[in-house]
Amino acid sequence: MGHGIGLPALPSDLVALQAVGTRVRFTRGETIFTEGDAATKIYRVLCGAVRLCKHMPDGRRQIVEFIHDGDFFGLMPVTGYAFTAEAVNDAVVVSYPRPQVEKYGEQFASVRRRLFSLLSDQMLGMHSHLVMLGRQTAKERLAAFLCKLVERADAGNGDTVDLPMTRQDIADYLGLTIETVCRELSALKKAHIISAPDLNSIVIRNTDALERIASCED
């Protein structure tokens, strides 16, 4: 289970990019780019996690997506970035100059297909996020969030899942307050559905119960 010891490999369609990538380190909380910046590069997370945020004038914040090892971000073919990207914890990312990417896109149908498919995956994710924010309760949102983490880690009952982000990050992703996130986490612990050995990991005790809550089939 899990990926091997090395860094995540590029999808075979995109190996051509390898030559033009630049590796950069970011420390916890550091900004990678800001909403509105010229979108000169596309990015991929090698290790660590990144959050994509929308900041409102009065300080409210909505996290649009968390990006994990091996995932791309900043793909959207637009003038300026639509969100701010920040390192959740210490992270290494690779950046590829957009003109190069577009050149490869023009040349190779396989690259285009892959880019389209990455975009559409993002879109699918955003749809379920939208449903979550619009129509799910706090408990359901948190359960859905944890389910996604569990699924991505390919974990089952008894397994430990890494939780790189803070409670505030989770709250800003779920459209809740930090207190509500804490309370619902405590409720899940009390129900023996999860346990939390430390602040940055959880252990799944009852995957089925978690999925049942997340999927709203009451």
Next chain:
Amino acid sequence: MGHGIGLPALPSDLVALQAVGTRVRFTRGETIFTEGDAATKIYRVLCGAVRLCKHMPDGRRQIVEFIHDGDFFGLMPVTGYAFTAEAVNDAVVVSYPRPQVEKYGEQFASVRRRLFSLLSDQMLGMHSHLVMLGRQTAKERLAAFLCKLVERADAGNGDTVDLPMTRQDIADYLGLTIETVCRELSALKKAHIISAPDLNSIVIRNTDALERIASCED
């Protein structure tokens, strides 16, 4: 102002599609396709309005997007549609067989660029929708929704804007209940920011005030 008398024209990049389009009528409430159906076509609304919905097992509903005259939907390059599409009112849509569209995409860079750009517009819209559902109050959501309608209609103070959808549709788009939508509409009327000559139109009285509420700059 507004579009002329004829039907909205295809973007010049995509005129090639004209030859392979099939025009279809749908009546108020009718389903165009259902989430999960094989995504064999892409669509464009000629007149009327369409809603893209996610239905939850227990009957809750989230509207992901409203599609208006001239706009495309069902573009995402995936196996099955990610949402259900229904006619908001009587509507005419054109459908284009996806294989044809993909063929043109392979042949013409201009078509590809246009498709990419349509997708990324949708993504931008979804980002602001996400912020709205996650972090804005009922009043702010409604104001933002109306602002978008006003902007799209290129309307200003005193102009009437068409409101094809029901209050319930608006509620399901904004992640609220129908009662809350009604109450906030009444509040905007009382504040002389809008008026509502009938159920399917509103008159903008104070664009600035509306935008001020929508943009959360308190």
Next chain:
DNA sequence: CGTCTCTTTGAGTTAATTCAATGCTCGTGG
């Protein structure tokens, strides 16, 4: 003119928030 659907408004309830206090962990400097 009665029926059906949609909308509006009121009254009471509740899920989630705000405000406040306390606890936990970790790193730094005395």
Next chain:
DNA sequence: CCACGAGCATTGAATTAACTCAAAGAGACG
């Protein structure tokens, strides 16, 4: 080595924005 402070996290108490339930109004249509 321990004490202290900083930064998160957790829990409790009080508040509120939005919800539910209920009743009445307003069109549309046969």
